[in-house]
Amino acid sequence: MSQPVCPLSAIPKGEAYRWEVEPPIAIFHTEDGEVFAIDDTCTHQDASLADGWLEGCEVECPLHASRFDLRTGKVDAPPAKKPVRTHQVTVTDGIVHVAVSDAAPNLPPGV
Numbered sequence: 271m272s273q274p275v276c277p278l279s280a281i282p283k284g285e286a287y288r289w290e291v292e293p294p295i296a297i298f299h300t301e302d303g304e305v306f307a308i309d310d311t312c313t314h315q316d317a318s319l320a321d322g323w324l325e326g327c328e329v330e331c332p333l334h335a336s337r338f339d340l341r342t343g344k345v346d347a348p349p350a351k352k353p354v355r356t357h358q359v360t361v362t363d364g365i366v367h368v369a370v371s372d373a374a375p376n377l378p379p380g381v
C-alpha cells in the first residue's frame with residue numbers, strides 16, 4: 271500500500287530525502303524530474319545513500335563509491351555486490367507517495 275511521504279517541492283532536483291522508516295528509504299529527485307525510492311542503507315556497509323552523489327539515474331555511495339541504478343537497484347560499480355531494494359513511487363497532487371516493497375532488504379552485515 272502506498273503511503274504519503276512529503277511534498278515533491280521539499281526535494282530539490284539533484285537531491286535526496288531520507289524517509290525515516292525501518293529500514294530507512296532514500297527518495298531521489300533527478301535533474302530530469304524523475305523520482306525514485308530505494309533502501310537508504312548501502313548493501314556494502316552502513317552508509318546512507320541519501321548522503322551520496324546523484325548522477326543521472328545512479329547514486330554513488332559516500333563511503334566507498336559503489337554505484338546503484340535507481341531504476342533497478344542493481345550495483346553498477348563495486349565494492350557492493352548485492353542490489354538495493356527499489357520501491358514504487360507516485361506523485362499525486364504534488365505529494366510523493368511510496369509503496370514499500372515487501373521483498374526482504376539486503377542490509378549490510380551488522381545492521
Ligand code: FES
Pocket residue numbers: 312313314315316317331332333334335336348349350
Ligand atoms: S558502504 Fe557503500 S560502498 Fe561501502
